Amino acid sequence: DFPAGDEDYHTYAEVTEELERAVAEHGDIASLSSVGDSHEGRALHLLKISDNVAQDEDEPEVLFTCNQHAREHLTTEMCLRIVERFTDGYGSDPVVTELVDTREILVVPTVNPDGAEYDISGGYYHGWRKNRDGSGTDLNRNWGYQWGCCGGSSSWPSSDTYRGTSAFSAPETAALAAFVDSRVVGGEQQITAHIDFHTYSELVLWPFGYTYADTAPDMTREQAQRFQDVGTAMAASNGYTPQQSSDLYITDGSVNDWMWGEHGILSLTFEMYPASGGGLDGFYPPDEVIEPETRRNDEAVQILLEEAGNPMP
Ligand SMILES: CC(C)C[C@H](NS(N)(=O)=O)C(=O)O
Ligand SMILES: [Ca+2]
Numbered sequence: 001d002f003p004a005g006d007e008d009y010h011t012y013a014e015v016t017e018e019l020e021r022a023v024a025e026h027g028d029i030a031s032l033s034s035v036g037d038s039h040e041g042r043a044l045h046l047l048k049i050s051d052n053v054a055q056d057e058d059e060p061e062v063l064f065t066c067n068q069h070a071r072e073h074l075t076t077e078m079c080l081r082i083v084e085r086f087t088d089g090y091g092s093d094p095v096v097t098e099l100v101d102t103r104e105i106l107v108v109p110t111v112n113p114d115g116a117e118y119d120i121s122g123g124y125y126h127g128w129r130k131n132r133d134g135s136g137t138d139l140n141r142n143w144g145y146q147w148g149c150c151g152g153s154s155s156w157p158s159s160d161t162y163r164g165t166s167a168f169s170a171p172e173t174a175a176l177a178a179f180v181d182s183r184v185v186g187g188e189q190q191i192t193a194h195i196d197f198h199t200y201s202e203l204v205l206w207p208f209g210y211t212y213a214d215t216a217p218d219m220t221r222e223q224a225q226r227f228q229d230v231g232t233a234m235a236a237s238n239g240y241t242p243q244q245s246s247d248l249y250i251t252d253g254s255v256n257d258w259m260w261g262e263h264g265i266l267s268l269t270f271e272m273y274p275a276s277g278g279g280l281d282g283f284y285p286p287d288e289v290i291e292p293e294t295r296r297n298d299e300a301v302q303i304l305l306e307e308a309g310n311p312m313p
């Protein structure tokens with residue numbers, strides 16, 4: 001469990017309860033499934049929110065993933081905020097209603113439940129980042145686009161940026177990637193937009209991470225411009241700083257590079273609150289910040305959902 005004073009953060013069991021409650025209370029627009037199991041056998045929950053939720057309708061699909069990194073617990077709360085807003089708000093909030101009626105919203109609140117549970121085991125924080133397979137794989141270096149190409153990850157198992165033994169060697173990234181692969185219907189990827197939530201530094205990041213170059217054979221100038229335009233608009237709404245991922249540092253095997261490089265998905269990363277925090281403390285803001293710092297991204301989430309209906313150049 002979370003340490004005393006931080007009880008408002010959700011354990012894996014509490015996340016599961018929240019999702020089941022959302023379906024119980026809003027079964028017409030919410031359905032719960034999973035993309036697979038973690039290394040230790042926890043279901044990687046997937047909540048779908050849409051009108052006619054049992055039908056696969058021809059509406060832009062938008063994916064939100066959280067908690068790839070175990071200690072970044074505020075991101076799990078961010079995904080739960082999206083679930084709360086787009087279920088409770090349906091039928092009363094006109095913006096929410098319109099989006100639930102015209103999109104298929106897909107939320108994975110914890111990509112790394114084993115790591116998150118380990119990080120709080122014993123009622124104190126362990127500063128853990130990776131999954132719990134062996135000495136742990138950094139899930140955000142294990143994706144299969146330019147995996148291990150460019151010095152943006154480590155080959156040492158004990159490193160916090162250990163890339164794994166191969167692309168998708170981690171069961172969690174493999175399951176999530178297989179789900180996204182399965183959303184290619186009639187030769188067309190149904191998911192058009194994605195945000196992967198992290199903490200911390202208050203940034204909006206877009207591909208590529210593997211190269212400093214703004215454009216590349218797999219990123220035209222027009223496409224780079226679209227990422228920048230959307231990223232900048234979202235950052236204007238939440239006060240984060242917008243930039244290309246590699247402006248921060250080079251990463252290879254990141255989720256954004258794969259979502260864009262492999263599937264052409266408008267895929268960004270948000271680094272949430274705090275802006276700076278000095279080392280490990282930044283990953284553990286008090287639970288009093290959960291409400292303000294998740295609601296802070298309501299408008300940005302709305303922008304992405306709207307943008308999901310516009311074609312990529
Ligand atoms: C998305 C990348 C560019 C930044 C991220 N930072 S974090 N969340 O691990 O501190 C990471 O290193 O994976
Ligand atoms: Ca508290």
Ligand SMILES: [Ca+2]
Binds near residue numbers: 051052101
């Ligand atoms: Ca629908």
Ligand SMILES: [Ca+2]
Binds near residue numbers: 056059061104190
């Ligand atoms: Ca669909």
Ligand SMILES: [Zn+2]
Binds near residue numbers: 069072199
């Ligand atoms: Zn992270």
